[in-house]
Amino acid sequence: MQSPETLTYGFGDTPYGRIVVAKSARGIRAVLFGETDAALVAELKARFAGTDLVPAGIGMTRMIADVVSVVRGEAAAGALVLDLRGSPFQMAVWTALQAIPAGDTASYSEVAEAIGKPGAMRAVAAACAANPVAVLVPCHRVVRSNGALGGYHWGVNRKRALLARETAA
DNA sequence: CTATATAAAGTGC
DNA sequence: GCACTTTATATAG
Numbered sequence: 001m002q003s004p005e006t007l008t009y010g011f012g013d014t015p016y017g018r019i020v021v022a023k024s025a026r027g028i029r030a031v032l033f034g035e036t037d038a039a040l041v042a043e044l045k046a047r048f049a050g051t052d053l054v055p056a057g058i059g060m061t062r063m064i065a066d067v068v069s070v071v072r073g074e075a076a077a078g079a080l081v082l083d084l085r086g087s088p089f090q091m092a093v094w095t096a097l098q099a100i101p102a103g104d105t106a107s108y109s110e111v112a113e114a115i116g117k118p119g120a121m122r123a124v125a126a127a128c129a130a131n132p133v134a135v136l137v138p139c140h141r142v143v144r145s146n147g148a149l150g151g152y153h154w155g156v157n158r159k160r161a162l163l164a165r166e167t168a169a
Numbered sequence: 170c171t172a173t174a175t176a177a178a179g180t181g182c
Numbered sequence: 183g184c185a186c187t188t189t190a191t192a193t194a195g
Contacts, residue, residue, distance in 0.1 A: 089177080108191060123177040125190045130178090144191065151190030
C-alpha cells in the first residue's frame with residue numbers, strides 16, 4: 001500500500017439524522033448516516049481503515065452545509081464533486097442511480113437494464129449496499145418491482161422518510 | 170406467504 | 183485463479 005490518503009471529515013445535521021462527510025483531495029469520498037458523532041467516526045474508521053482521518057478544520061463547514069442542503073433536497077447533487085471508488089460495475093450502477101429523477105423511483109431490474117446488464121438486479125442491490133455516499137447517489141430511490149421499498153443500508157425507516165420527502169416535492 | 174430461479178459480488182483457499 | 187456463500191430480487195405456485 002502507498003502512503004495513506006488523508007480524509008477530512010466533518011459532521012452535519014439533516015432531517016433524517018446526523019451525518020458525517022468525508023472529503024478527499026479529489027472530492028467527497030463518503031457521506032454516512034449515524035446516530036452519534038462517535039458512531040459516525042467509528043463507521044468511517046471501519047470503512048476507510050488504513051487512511052488518515054483528520055477532523056474537520058475551518059473551511060469544511062461550508063462544504064458540510066452544501067452537502068446538507070443536497071440531502072435536504074434544497075440543492076442538486078450534481079453540484080457536488082464526488083470521489084467514488086469502486087468496481088466498474090459499481091461505478092456503472094452509481095452513475096445509473098444518479099440519472100434517476102428526484103421524486104421518481106426505479107426498480108432494481110430497471111437499473112440493471114440501464115447499465116446494460118438485465119437480470120443483474122441483485123448485483124445492483126449489492127452495489128447499492130456498497131454505496132459510500134448515501135443520499136448523493138440515490139440508492140434510496142431504488143425499490144422492488146412490486147413497489148415495496150426493499151432494504152436500505154442505513155435503515156428502511158430512513159429510506160422511507162427520504163422517499164416521502166422527495167415524492168412530496 | 171413460501172419456494173425456486175438466477176446473476177454477480179465478496180470471501181476464503 | 184477457482185469454488186463456495188450470501189444477497190437491499192423476481193417470479194411462480
